[in-house]
Amino acid sequence: MGELLRGPKIVELPRIQDPRGNLTFIEGSAHVPFDIARVYYLYDVPGGESRGGHAHKELEQLIIAASGSFDVVLDDGRDQSTFFLNRSYTGLYVPPMHWRELENFSSGSVCLVLASMPYSEADYYRGYEEFAAAVRVDQ
Template identity: 55%
Template structure:
């Protein structure tokens, strides 16, 4: 798998004088059914999250607050995506190594996943990932 399928997707943004509203719909704005939702927050300065790939899981990552970067690696090349608006999200296909880094103060990362948690779906060893691309 390559990260050529990865893309920043602009979500609908409904303007209102009382505040804006955005929405994410499965199989509409993102190309999968949502099976799990989690968020990452209170990340200490300099810490990195992720650092793994999935055999089957796909993700959609949104910076609900603040900013951070997602470094994606398909085993041959790397690409850096910056997320800093709550109406943009990053589609992460399966089989791509991903690492989240450079979290700003008070940032919140919302992650929508295509599968329920399954430890056997994770690839944690980078050397193994590079030797056996998905």
């Protein structure tokens, strides 16, 4: 992979099936188009709650439903798309400059996120209007 993809994309990850239990592995710049600089996960999200509600200026991510399911709603300032994640061997690649909302978490779900950069508050758009204005300037 190794290159920035233009838009969001479902990425199939390697899956080794075994009667004792399946295994999936992820290698940066091989299975995702970036080196993995940070990994975090969301869990115990109460029913009806949503996460996300921001965009990143430069950060790339791969979002995986490691357990359970949830929706990822992406908005590029022009169009909105919803992705239903429910397989631990697929992930959603999210390029920079996409507003994201994670919602409809199933009970016991775990959202695993691989990120291209360490945490930096300066990389965030926390308000949708600020994000939308930045998208208009870039067009």
